[in-house]
Amino acid sequence: MHVTYLPMSWKSGDNYCYLLTDEESNQSWLIDPAYPSDILDFLTKKNKTEVASIVNTHHHYDHAGGNGQLLSTLYKSVPVIAGKDCPYVSYTPSDEEVILLGKNVEITALHTPCHTQDSICYYAKDKKTGEKCVFTGDTLFTAGCGRFFEGTAEQMKSSLEKLLSLPEETVTYPGHEYTASDAKFAKTVFGSNNQALNELEEFAKKHEFTTGCFTLKDEKAFNPFVRLTDPFVVRATGKKDPVEAMGKLRAMKDIF
């Protein structure tokens, strides 16, 4: 399988659209194409693949806001696979439902409510090559997580645990490029005691686009939101209970 990242609304929303392609059939999923004008050139000129589905990670405008325009122009008979609250949704997969893309890419829908109640992450595995990746929308960011707009700390904790239970070599593709600021916040928690985080901070300084460069194993090392019992997280939040630590961490990040 192949993943192309397409930056959209750059320097304001720093959003990512993704094209996930099964190389054998050349069929693709177009994930979160929120700003069609930013990606039209790629989709019409440089891209020879067949878009089998438009897919959304959640209903927010900066992820699902392009569905209508794309359905009325480029992709008139393409289904929209997305959560229940997304515009123009034609199919909502159930939790852990597996959908085949092309010949070899098996995609598991993982319901991860909290940022929104309709948040779905998509775990893709190539049956032939064994490659694995996950599209995490606004649930998991590199070294961070999304705001709790429609859910609770408990929900975010279990949603992140669900993602972190996937194979640790799984490559992550978040919905936004927030790595530099998330690393900066994580540093206030860990100080300079977390080697993986120090390396991430250096990496983010040198690279404008960090999506697809890290794995779930990396998240386990440097993301405070998945290290709730880490002594540094307990100290920074003053909370020994992991759910309370999650809530406090997010509250601290909200005003960071």
Ligand SMILES: [Zn+2]
């Ligand atoms: Zn969102």
